[in-house]
Amino acid sequence: MMDQFTxxxxxxxxxFAVYIGIAIWARAGSTSEFYAAGRGVHPVTxxxxxxxxxxxxxxxxxxxxxxxxxxxxxxxxxxxxxxxYVLLALLLAPYLRKFGKFTVSEFIGDRFYSKTAxxxxxxxxxxxxxxxxxxxxxxxxxxxGRFLEISNTSGLLIGACVVFAYAVFGGMKxxxxxQVAQYVVLIMAYTIPAIFISLQLTGNPVPAxxxxxxxxxxxxxxxxxxxxxxxxxxxxxxxxxHSDTLNMVLFTLSLMIGTAGLPHVIMRFFTVPRVADARWxxxxxxxxxxxxxxxxxxxxxxxxxxxxxxxxxxxxxxQAVSVEDIASDPKYDWMQTWQKTGLLDWEDKNGDGRIQYYxxxxxxxxxxxTANGWxxxxxxxxxxxxxxxANPEIANLPGWVIGLVAAGGLAAALSTAAGLLLAIxxxxxxxxxxxxxxPNISEKxxxxxxRVAMGVAIVVATYLxxxxxxxAAQTVALAFGLAAASIFPALMMxxxxxxxxxxxxxxxxxAGLLVTLIYIFLHKGWFFIPDTxxxxxxxxxxxxxxxxxxxxxxxxxxxxxxxxVASMTKETPQEIKDLVxxxxxxxxxxxxxxx
Amino acid sequence: MSDKEASxxxxxxxxxxxxxSLLIWAIVSFGFGILLRPxxxxxxxxxxxxxxxFAQQGSILVFxxxxxxxxxxxxxxxAEHGVGEE
Numbered sequence: 001m002m003d004q005f006t007x008x009x010x011x012x013x014x015x016f017a018v019y020i021g022i023a024i025w026a027r028a029g030s031t032s033e034f035y036a037a038g039r040g041v042h043p044v045t046x047x048x049x050x051x052x053x054x055x056x057x058x059x060x061x062x063x064x065x066x067x068x069x070x071x072x073x074x075x076x077x078x079x080x081x082x083x084x085y086v087l088l089a090l091l092l093a094p095y096l097r098k099f100g101k102f103t104v105s106e107f108i109g110d111r112f113y114s115k116t117a118x119x120x121x122x123x124x125x126x127x128x129x130x131x132x133x134x135x136x137x138x139x140x141x142x143x144x145g146r147f148l149e150i151s152n153t154s155g156l157l158i159g160a161c162v163v164f165a166y167a168v169f170g171g172m173k174x175x176x177x178x179q180v181a182q183y184v185v186l187i188m189a190y191t192i193p194a195i196f197i198s199l200q201l202t203g204n205p206v207p208a209x210x211x212x213x214x215x216x217x218x219x220x221x222x223x224x225x226x227x228x229x230x231x232x233x234x235x236x237x238x239x240x241x242h243s244d245t246l247n248m249v250l251f252t253l254s255l256m257i258g259t260a261g262l263p264h265v266i267m268r269f270f271t272v273p274r275v276a277d278a279r280w281x282x283x284x285x286x287x288x289x290x291x292x293x294x295x296x297x298x299x300x301x302x303x304x305x306x307x308x309x310x311x312x313x314x315x316x317x318x319q320a321v322s323v324e325d326i327a328s329d330p331k332y333d334w335m336q337t338w339q340k341t342g343l344l345d346w347e348d349k350n351g352d353g354r355i356q357y358y359x360x361x362x363x364x365x366x367x368x369x370t371a372n373g374w375x376x377x378x379x380x381x382x383x384x385x386x387x388x389x390a391n392p393e394i395a396n397l398p399g400w401v402i403g404l405v406a407a408g409g410l411a412a413a414l415s416t417a418a419g420l421l422l423a424i425x426x427x428x429x430x431x432x433x434x435x436x437x438x439p440n441i442s443e444k445x446x447x448x449x450x451r452v453a454m455g456v457a458i459v460v461a462t463y464l465x466x467x468x469x470x471x472a473a474q475t476v477a478l479a480f481g482l483a484a485a486s487i488f489p490a491l492m493m494x495x496x497x498x499x500x501x502x503x504x505x506x507x508x509x510x511a512g513l514l515v516t517l518i519y520i521f522l523h524k525g526w527f528f529i530p531d532t533x534x535x536x537x538x539x540x541x542x543x544x545x546x547x548x549x550x551x552x553x554x555x556x557x558x559x560x561x562x563x564x565v566a567s568m569t570k571e572t573p574q575e576i577k578d579l580v581x582x583x584x585x586x587x588x589x590x591x592x593x594x595x
Numbered sequence: 596m597s598d599k600e601a602s603x604x605x606x607x608x609x610x611x612x613x614x615x616s617l618l619i620w621a622i623v624s625f626g627f628g629i630l631l632r633p634x635x636x637x638x639x640x641x642x643x644x645x646x647x648x649f650a651q652q653g654s655i656l657v658f659x660x661x662x663x664x665x666x667x668x669x670x671x672x673x674a675e676h677g678v679g680e681e
Contacts, residue, residue: 239647
């Protein structure tokens with residue numbers, strides 16, 4: 001019998017060998033292939049690759065953990081990160097495909113007939129994408145830390161090297177086909193343990209249905225059981241609404257708009273052969289995404305129930321789990337392994353030989369604690385980002401499932417990090433250097449510049465990833481806020497209004513980006529450096545609006561500023577109005593042209 | 596009908612379709628999932644209520660249906676107005 005470490009290594013190693021094999025096989029030759037895979041990608045294939053590209057460490061590693069420990073209030077992630085595809089399919093994808101250029105900033109530069117607009121768009125893309133990569137690096141650190149059984153920090157550094165080596169290998173083409181492989185790995189890794197756990201708890205093989213089914217052991221509905229068990233420990237009921245409604249709405253909206261404003265997702269729709277395919281592609285992408293997103297709430301709820309029951313093996317009224325059991329019972333091995341990463345910890349504060357897990361901030365529980373001689377919650381640290389990776393171990397599933405999940409988590413983080421690095425590098429080499437500084441740059445030097453830009457981006461992201469502004473999904477949510485406030489409004493106005501001119505677009509993007517960025521920095525620290533913040537999200541600057549929800553406000557500022565400035569300045573010239581008219585109809589869509 | 600008129604009519608039909616679709620998009624997520632949840636709390640769905648279901652699963656399923664409906668409808672509109680790619 002192989003030990004778990006070897007098994008993890010085997011699964012991760014084998015999956016990597018496949019990705020790298022595909023990347024070598026499909027190595028990018030020309031610049032056109034590097035960016036957009038020569039446009040020969042079928043909508044279903046493209047949808048699957050988009051799904052892998054899109055579902056990052058945030059979706060795979062982090063999201064279910066955030067739902068598990070908060071419950072209903074974090075449904076915002078589920079709605080926000082899927083609802084954006086509706087905006088993408090209806091408002092952007094077909095028109096950007098018709099426009100027929102390689103990058104988002106090219107569209108903005110041409111539509112707003114302004115090199116300044118293109119530059120501003122490039123800056124917005126770089127800021128949003130870099131923030132996004134920080135979130136990915138957080139997830140990469142957790143995944144590598146676990147499967148190599150080392151600290152989170154060492155995991156992060158090793159992961160950064162792997163991501164870099166991987167991203168430099170190929171362009172979009174390599175990435176498209178590897179991403180199909182990554183999708184297959186990550187969806188299996190996500191759903192297989194969920195199916196096992198759903199069968200254990202509810203007897204239903206479909207986790208999404210099991211979530212609303214009955215808990216076999218108690219005969220009660222699973223969610224009712226969960227509500228009562230967490231309430232008995234002083235935590236908020238799982239299915240009820242606790243946070244303020246305004247933030248829930250704004251946060252969901254920010255994630256939705258941000259989805260439709262992120263360059264690495266939009267770029268995908270440049271790679272389909274026809275305008276009609278761009279519409280279908282968005283649908284297919286969401287089909288493949290929904291497979292994970294419909295499973296995620298089940299994973300969260302079931303893991304929360306499992307963890308709570310492990311900590312209170314004989315019910316919440318009986319004795320808590322003993323320190324000795326944690327040390328010796330194989331059911332608790334996962335706690336030992338995860339303690340090594342520094343992301344999970346416990347402490348027998350009152351020295352009774354047992355670990356009491358409860359909400360020590362709850363008034364009613366404090367009374368109960370005093371009566372029982374408890375001196376505070378003893379499960380002192382449970383990083384949300386470990387939940388999905390630890391889930392199969394928590395449920396005591398076979399070793400190969402655990403290895404598979406490690407491979408899946410890395411696939412998710414790696415594919416998105418690679419897609420983002422590609423977006424950053426193309427923004428720098430194609431838009432900044434070729435479009436602005438040195439139009440006569442050779443293809444070879446352009447590719448070189450692209451790779452240097454990737455290197456710089458990953459170093460910055462790794463450095464900031466060591467002290468991230470939040471759990472992976474929360475950091476990623478900030479990136480969405482930035483994209484929502486800057487890029488999406490400019491793209492949408494560019495297509496749906498002929499009135500918005502160059503000055504309007506530039507002013508709108510700058511206002512949206514700067515106000516949102518400053519608001520985030522005020523709450524999360526300047527450039528995300530810890531302890532440089534003046535406010536916290538518990539007590540935000542503007543009433544109740546958290547910095548994570550601010551993207552939607554930033555987008556409104558962008559729209560308003562663009563409109564006002566455009567009304568005061570010179571009207572859009574006729575040839576640009578004609579361009580907008582032509583973008584609106586599919587007729588005449590040809591292959592993309594380079595500048 | 597000239598090309599210009601054809602594309603104007605096409606664009607109007609498209610914008611109308613988009614507005615209707617986005618209305619449904621907002622109702623299922625921001626509406627049923629969040630703001631209107633208290634009104635749906637009487638309708639039980641497996642241990643919770645309909646609003647919880649919409650927030651966790653229902654809205655995603657509706658989003659899917661919306662995108663495919665839009666793609667299908669638009670491809671028909673392209674042909675009807677003679678503005679398709681072929």
